Structures are given as C-alpha cells and as structure tokens.
C-alpha cells in the first residue's frame with residue numbers, strides 16, 4: 584500500500600496531519616525547535632495568552648500522579664503585547680498551523696484579544712480557553728455555563744474573521760449542551776478536553792501537594808474521559824469539527840480519538856515525557872493506517888463500529 588494521506592480539515596483549516604501540540608505544554612512552540620521540526624507538525628497551540636502578563640500561581644504547581652499529572656500553573660504567560668512583538672514573528676515563518684489560545688477573565692477581554700490578533704500574519708485560528716480549572720475568575724466559571732460560553736464565542740466572532748475553536752472543560756455532567764451553545768454562537772470547532780479538577784495530598788505532612796491545593800489532571804489517566812466526551816459531542820453535533828485530546832501518547836491513541844469522531848487531535852502531557860512526541864505520534868498514526876489498510880487518515884474520523 585502507498586503512504587496514507589495524513590491531511591485533515593478542521594472547519595475551513597487544512598492541516599498536513601492531525602497531530603497538534605496542545606496549549607500550555609508546548610510553550611510558545613519556539614522552545615521546542617531543538618527537539619523536532621515544527622514545520623512537520625499538524626499544528627501547535629500556544630500557551631494561553633491574556634491581555635496583561637501573568638505570573639501564575641506560586642509553586643509547587645506540578646505534581647506527578649498515577650498515569651498522569653496535576654498542574655496549577657495559573658496561566659502564566661507573557662501577555663498579548665510581548666506575544667505579538669517577541670513570539671509571533673518567528674511563529675509566522677512556520678509551515679504548520681499556529682493556533683493562538685486565548686484566556687480572559689471577562690467577555691470583553693476575550694473580545695479585545697481577538698481584535699488585536701485578527702488579520703495578523705501567522706495566526707491560523709484562535710482557541711478560546713473557557714475551561715481552565717486553575718484560576719479563580721473566568722476560566723472554568725465560564726466553561727460550565729452554556730450561556731456564558733455563547734456570550735464569549737459571539738463576542739470573539741464579532742471581532743475576527745479567523746476560525747474560532749472553543750475549548751471545553753470536562754468538569755460538567757455533559758459537554759453537549761455547552762458545545763451546542765458554542766456552535767450556535769458561531770464556533771468553528773470544539774476542542775476537548777481540558778484538565779479534570781483534582782487534588783493530591785501528602786499524608787505524612789498532611790498538606791496539599793500543590794500550593795493552589797487543587798489542580799488539573801492530565802495524561803493517560805484521563806484518556807477514557809476524553810474519548811467519551813469527544814464521542815458524545817461528535818454524535819450529538821454531526822458536521823461540527825471536534826479536536827480531541829486527553830492522554831494521547833501514541834499513534835494508536837490518536838486513532839482512537841479520530842474513530843470516536845475527532846477531526847484532529849492534540850498532545851499535551853506527552854510533550855513532557857518526550858519533547859518529540861508529536862512527530863513520533865504522527866509517524867505511528869501513519870504506520871497504523873498502513874497496517875489497517877486505511878488510505879486516508881480522514882477515513883478514520885467517526886468510524887466507530889457498534890459493540891461486537
């Protein structure tokens with residue numbers, strides 16, 4: 584069999600392969616240049632950008648757990664102005680899709696970020712983080728309320744012609760109502776899942792492991808939750824592109840998400856274990872297609888069969 588086609592589409596955006604580096608685990612992308620050829624990625628999502636620079640939460644803000652990790656970074660980032668001046672020029676030279684992840688504490692902050700990035704060379708799409716569990720305002724407070732998610736999405740769409748991906752939290756009973764509200768407000772794609780709210784305790788010291796006490800759980804431990812939510816949203820909203828993530832560490836993990844209904848996938852925690860994991864996962868996915876007589880990776884999307 585000849586080499587499979589890895590190309591996929593997320594809304595109007597064409598990706599050379601479906602593997603994208605996830606927000607917050609890949610810096611601003613540029614830090615990973617020593618480890619892999621960024622031009623060969625399906626895409627990369629920047630760390631969440633806010634209007635003003637943020638220091639994030641005090642340390643310790645990372646803790647390793649069984650098959651995963653907890654983080655409470657608190658959206659540390661350089662802020663919009665420095666992002667545009669110092670990061671975007673180099674990102675604009677890349678041959679992969681650069682998706683800028685946005686974080687605001689209010690609807691008008693998201694709108695101002697979108698306005699400032701609209702029409703900038705190098706930005707392929709915006710991803711709205713309405714799902715961060717590690718900040719006291721905004722973040723997940725928006726993400727659990729369909730009306731608030733709709734308001735943020737509508738305000739951003741009014742400011743930009745760029746594709747808008749809305750990133751949902753798994754910390755809800757069902758993601759379908761929130762996804763539906765985002766799509767009705769103009770979202771071009773739904774990304775999911777962000778991290779699951781969790782906690783770790785040092786029993787001997789009787790203290791929380793994280794200074795923030797609670798944090799977001801990611802990594803292989805959350806893959807079943809991510810698969811289930813991607814499948815639920817893809818089933819309920821046919822035709823709406825879904826970008827799936829949560830615990831992807833191999834090409835076969837990526838294939839599972841595509842089969843569940845995702846049009847593309849993101850790799851987060853995997854980048855910490857192996858900084859070249861996005862490249863490896865894309866290669867493994869191509870190999871999976873060869874071994875399973877799949878001519879185009881897009882043929883996998885939503886191809887789940889009924890239980891045996």
Ligand SMILES: Cc1cc2nc3c(=O)[nH]c(=O)nc-3n(C[C@H](O)[C@H](O)[C@H](O)COP(=O)(O)O)c2cc1C
Pocket residue numbers: 605606607608630631654656658684711712715750776777778800801802803805828829830831849850851852853
């Ligand atoms: C250290 C860390 C920082 C993160 N920062 C962001 C962020 O700034 N914005 C965002 O939307 N998601 C952020 N996430 C969530 C990831 O993009 C991803 O949704 C989540 O980790 C699940 O994927 P994974 O299991 O492959 O890591 C972060 C995750 C981690 C582990």
